[in-house]
Amino acid sequence: xxxxxxxxxxxxxxxxxxxxxxxxxxxxxxxxxxxxxxxxxxxxxxxxxxxxxxxxxxxxxxxxxxxxxxxxxxxxxxxxxxxxxxxxxxxxxxxxxxxxxxxxxxxxxxxxxxxxxxxxxxxxxxxxxxxxxxxxxxxxxxxxxxxxxxxxxxxxxxxxxxxxxxxxxxxxxxxxxxxxxxxxxxxxxxxxxxxxxxxxxxxxxxxxxxxxxxxxxxxxxxxxx
Amino acid sequence: xxxxxxxxxxxxxxxxxxxxxxxxxxxxxxxxxxxxxxxxxxxxxxxxxxxxxxxxxxxxxxxxxxxxxxxxxxxxxxxxxxxxxxxxxxxxxxxxxxxxxxxxxxxxxxxxxxxxxxxxxxxxxxxxxxxxxxxxxxxxxxxxxxxxxxxxxxxxxxxxxxxxxxxxxxxxxxxxxxxxxxxxxxxxxxxxxxxxxxxxxxxxxxxxxxxxxxxxxxxxxxxxxxxxxxxxxxxxxxxxxxxxxxxxxxxxxxxxxxxxxxxxxxxxxxxxxxxxxxxxxxxxxxxxxxxxxxxxxxxxxxxxxxxxxxxxxxxxxxxxxxxxxxxxxxxxxxxxxxxxxxxxxxxxxxxxxxxxxxxxxxxxxxxxxxxxxxxxxxxxxxxxxxxxxxxxxxxxxxxxxx
Numbered sequence: 210x211x212x213x214x215x216x217x218x219x220x221x222x223x224x225x226x227x228x229x230x231x232x233x234x235x236x237x238x239x240x241x242x243x244x245x246x247x248x249x250x251x252x253x254x255x256x257x258x259x260x261x262x263x264x265x266x267x268x269x270x271x272x273x274x275x276x277x278x279x280x281x282x283x284x285x286x287x288x289x290x291x292x293x294x295x296x297x298x299x300x301x302x303x304x305x306x307x308x309x310x311x312x313x314x315x316x317x318x319x320x321x322x323x324x325x326x327x328x329x330x331x332x333x334x335x336x337x338x339x340x341x342x343x344x345x346x347x348x349x350x351x352x353x354x355x356x357x358x359x360x361x362x363x364x365x366x367x368x369x370x371x372x373x374x375x376x377x378x379x380x381x382x383x384x385x386x387x388x389x390x391x392x393x394x395x396x397x398x399x400x401x402x403x404x405x406x407x408x409x410x411x412x413x414x415x416x417x418x419x420x421x422x423x424x425x426x427x428x429x430x431x432x433x434x
Numbered sequence: 435x436x437x438x439x440x441x442x443x444x445x446x447x448x449x450x451x452x453x454x455x456x457x458x459x460x461x462x463x464x465x466x467x468x469x470x471x472x473x474x475x476x477x478x479x480x481x482x483x484x485x486x487x488x489x490x491x492x493x494x495x496x497x498x499x500x501x502x503x504x505x506x507x508x509x510x511x512x513x514x515x516x517x518x519x520x521x522x523x524x525x526x527x528x529x530x531x532x533x534x535x536x537x538x539x540x541x542x543x544x545x546x547x548x549x550x551x552x553x554x555x556x557x558x559x560x561x562x563x564x565x566x567x568x569x570x571x572x573x574x575x576x577x578x579x580x581x582x583x584x585x586x587x588x589x590x591x592x593x594x595x596x597x598x599x600x601x602x603x604x605x606x607x608x609x610x611x612x613x614x615x616x617x618x619x620x621x622x623x624x625x626x627x628x629x630x631x632x633x634x635x636x637x638x639x640x641x642x643x644x645x646x647x648x649x650x651x652x653x654x655x656x657x658x659x660x661x662x663x664x665x666x667x668x669x670x671x672x673x674x675x676x677x678x679x680x681x682x683x684x685x686x687x688x689x690x691x692x693x694x695x696x697x698x699x700x701x702x703x704x705x706x707x708x709x710x711x712x713x714x715x716x717x718x719x720x721x722x723x724x725x726x727x728x729x730x731x732x733x734x735x736x737x738x739x740x741x742x743x744x745x746x747x748x749x750x751x752x753x754x755x756x757x758x759x760x761x762x763x764x765x766x767x768x769x770x771x772x773x774x775x776x777x778x779x780x781x782x783x784x785x786x787x788x789x790x791x792x793x794x795x796x797x798x799x800x801x802x803x804x805x806x807x808x809x810x811x812x813x814x815x816x817x818x819x820x821x822x823x824x825x826x827x828x829x830x831x832x833x834x835x836x
Contacts, residue, residue, distance in 0.1 A: 263748060263829045284752040291750020302745045302833065306450055318439050319750040363749070 210370065210402060211237040211260065216269035218255050218425075229255045230266070230425045239370070242397040243404045244413035247422035253406050254375065256422065260404065261294055261373045262286045274370075291319050295364025297393075299376035301356040303348040309335060309359045310344040316367045334362040338392060354385025361392055365401075372396065374405045378412060390415060440755070444763035447735070458731040459771035462809050465721025466775025467782070469805040470797070472717045474783035476710025478795035483702050487695060493666050494568065494695040495534075497659040497676065501689055517689050518655030521644060523680060524562075527661060530679050533672040536564040537661045541647040547591075547640060548613040549601040556597050557639045558614065560647015568662050571636065576608045576623030579643045583622075587645040591619040595627045596637035614642070615650055669694055714801070718808065724771065725812035732764050732820035743824055744832025757825035764817025765810065772809030776802055 218230040230252045237243060247253050258264035259271060262278060263286075271278040273293065281289070290296075303312045313331040322330070335344045338358035348356050357377060364372055374393065378386030394415060397403050405412060413419050414433075421429035448455045499519045524539035531537065541560040546553055559565075562584050566572050573592060583590055591614060598607050607621045619642065628636040648654060663672040673692055681688055736743070743756055780802065783795040 258830050261748070263833075284754070287747065287750050287752040290748060296748050298833070302741070302748075304742055304745060306446060315746065316749045319746075319752070319755060324439070367750075 210239045210274060211235070212270075212272040213260070214270045214272075216256075216259060216266045216271060218252075218259065218264070219267045228425055230259070233269070233425070233427055235420070235427065235430075237402065237404070239402055240397070240400055241402050241404075241418055242394065242416045243418045243420060244416035245404060245406045245420045245422060246408070246410075246413055247428075251422040252425040253422050255425075257373060257375055257404070257406050260371075261296060262289045287319075291316055292367055293369050293371060295361075295367070295369040295372045297357070297360050297364050297372065297374040297377045299379040301348070301353070301360045301380070303356055303359055303363075305348055308345045308347055309340060309351065309355075309362075312348070312359055313344075313363045313366050316363060320367060331362070331366055334365055335359070338362050352385070353381050354388055357381060357385070357389050358392065361389070361396075365396070370402055372401050372403045374403065376407055377405065378407070378409065386412075437758075440758050440762055441766075443759055444766055447739075447759075447763055448766060451735075454731060455767060458727050458767055459774065461724030461727035462721065462768050462771030462812065463724075463775040463778065465717065465724040465812075466772050466805045466809050467779040468717035468720050469714055469808070470776060470779030470801055471782050471786075471795075472713035473710055473801040473805075474779070474795040474797045475786075475793060476706060476713050477798050477801070478783075478787070478793070480703060480706040480710065481796045482794040483706065484699060487699055487702065493663045493669060495661040495663065495669070495672060495676065496693045496695075497661065497680070498657070498691045498693070499655065499689070501691055517684050517687070519659060519680075519690060520654065520656060521648070523683060524656060524659045526679055526683060527659065527676060531661070531672065531675045533663055533668050533675050534661045535664050536568050537659055538562055538564045538568050539644045539656045540565075540658050540660060541644060541651055541653065541655075542657055543651050545615040545650065546613075547597060547601065549610065552601050554597060554600050556594075558642060558647065558650065559639055560642050560644040560650070562644055565641070565660075568660050571628060572626050573623040574626040576621070578623055579641060584643040584645050587649060588643055589617060589619045589646060590622045590643065592623040592625060592641040593621055594625050594635075594637040594639040594641075596635060597640055598624045614640070617650065619646075666696075669696065714804075721805075721808060721812060724809075725768065725816040728764055728767050728813060729816035729820060731767075732760060732817060733823070735763065736760060736820050736824040739824075740827060740832045740835040743827050744829050744835065747827070747829035748833060753825040756827075757821045760821035760824045761814070761817045764821065765813040768809050768813025768817075772806045775809065776806060779805070 213233060213235040216230055216233045217228065219226045219228045233256065245253050245256065255264065259266055262273070265279055269279070273289065278286070278289065304315065310328070310331055313334060314327040317327040317330060332341070332344065335341055338361055340355060340358055340362070343351060343355060348359070351359065377389055377393065381389065390412060393403055393405070405416060407413055418432045419429070420427060497519065499517070521539050524537050527534060527537035538561055543558055544555055545558045546555050561579065563579055563581055566578050576592070578592055579590065582588070591612060593607060601607070601612065602610070607624055610621050611618050612621060625637065630636065642650065644656070661672070661676060663669055673694070676692060677688065680690055684690070746756060780797050783797045786793055787795050
């Protein structure tokens with residue numbers, strides 16, 4: 210499904226170029242559940258941003274479902290993010306002025322789905338993550354775990370084949386974190402490809418494949434049973 | 435992304451910051467209000483003066499001694515080396531210029547009128563019976579000056595209502611004898627009340643036969659001749675006729691000035707048009723300042739919502755979706771400000787003349803349209819930069835923004 214070949218990313222900081230990713234090659238198949246691990250500054254986030262089409266590699270080839278991504282325009286990338294990728298962030302990143310329901314509808318707004326259909330599609334997802342009673346609450350009225358569940362519902366609303374989670378349990382207490390992980394592994398069983406960036410070995414242990422990054426390079430790629 | 439949704443999002447953003455949005459709008463409100471109000475005042479002055487000038491009578495030609503200029507405008511009656519206009523000139527025009535219905539000779543000046551122990555300085559106009567018709571001013575009680583009075587230099591006077599009231603109060607003035615610059619004049623009529631026009635109290639005037647007036651002012655010349663033509667199309671030919679007749683009488687020299695009412699109107703309209711444009715321009719500057727206020731607040735808004743922009747982009751918003759969101763926000767601010775400004779401006783323009791009667795206003799559709807278009811344009815113009823700034827945010831940077 211995803212193929213990264215010799216991806217390099219350098220940032221220019223003043224006079225010096227900083228290489229954040231160097232020569233990373235990676236293949237992800239449909240239905241995988243992957244944990245990307247590594248210390249701070251290892252390039253996890255940058256790799257995540259490139260996979261998530263939020264950023265373009267400096268060099269190398271990135272194919273998403275056989276489609277070359279690195280040459281797409283901003284708007285084409287936006288459309289890929291909208292339809293193909295769901296994002297779950299460490300800090301949830303819900304829109305504070307909107308209700309949970311409205312937050313879940315946002316990706317559909319940008320797909321041009323009419324308001325009535327948006328509701329019809331958002332409500333079952335909120336039910337699925339167990340928030341049917343709180344869907345008219347604003348994010349500030351929800352607990353962290355609930356906010357993250359709204360974020361997962363939002364990530365799924367366009368039925369993307371790929372879900373990217375950046376430290377999804379990082380800001381949660383352990384019980385809420387477990388619930389979130391249960392939802393994610395459940396989704397994976399339904400066939401959604403999931404990539405989780407995490408520090409937490411416990412989270413990584415739940416994933417079938419663990420990729421270790423260090424200094425911008427893949428230093429380990431094990432598939433566990 | 436559909437327009438309605440974008441509009442809703444922008445509207446919610448505006449409502450979530452009511453005080454700030456209100457103050458931002460205030461800049462535009464004041465600007466639009468000022469444009470409408472000042473243009474209304476300028477227009478009002480123009481309408482007022484046009485009405486007053488045409489109210490003097492239609493298709494008037496004013497002949498004054500001395501060659502000043504060929505274009506319209508006001509000229510002081512010049513005296514000096516030029517040949518004077520005489521009563522005979524007026525008579526000649528009346529007899530021979532068949533395109534003219536009237537040629538009314540005029541002398542005027544100020545003098546003291548006394549009755550009993552009451553006295554008043556007033557304007558004295560010496561003229562002929564046709565004056566009534568030409569200037570649209572008619573006698574109310576008694577009679578106006580007759581041709582016989584003119585021919586015999588009769589010492590009779592017709593009073594304006596103001597003069598009558600001041601000297602006689604409620605008494606009957608007809609037949610009374612008044613002193614006009616130390617000569618005895620008998621009152622034969624009182625004019626109909628007319629009010630002020632162009633700053634002159636038309637009722638504070640007395641009329642005497644033109645010949646008596648010449649004696650009163652010790653002159654054998656006329657200050658001007660007012661001629662009238664029945665049809666506007668005949669004006670040019672009438673001018674030619676007047677010139678022809680007068681030049682034959684003045685040794686073939688064009689030593690007089692002919693002004694048409696149309697030329698005077700044109701001049702006034704030009705002056706007031708410039709005035710209106712200047713007023714509108716000054717008001718436009720305040721509208722511009724209002725626009726800068728919008729840009730300022732939009733930049734703050736973009737900065738505050740950097741993270742929101744990042745989230746929306748991650749979820750699939752294209753640059754133009756973000757751009758549209760902030761553009762609509764800016765345009766809603768300026769558009770709503772524009773509408774409120776129009777309402778207040780029109781309201782004030784309608785109320786002001788009620789309280790200040792020297793400030794006539796005229797609300798014109800074009801000034802409303804212009805003010806609104808301009809305010810919407812201000813929204814677009816000053817919205818583009820902040821909206822572009824928002825649209826071109828790097829999603830990763832925006833998501834990290836705290």
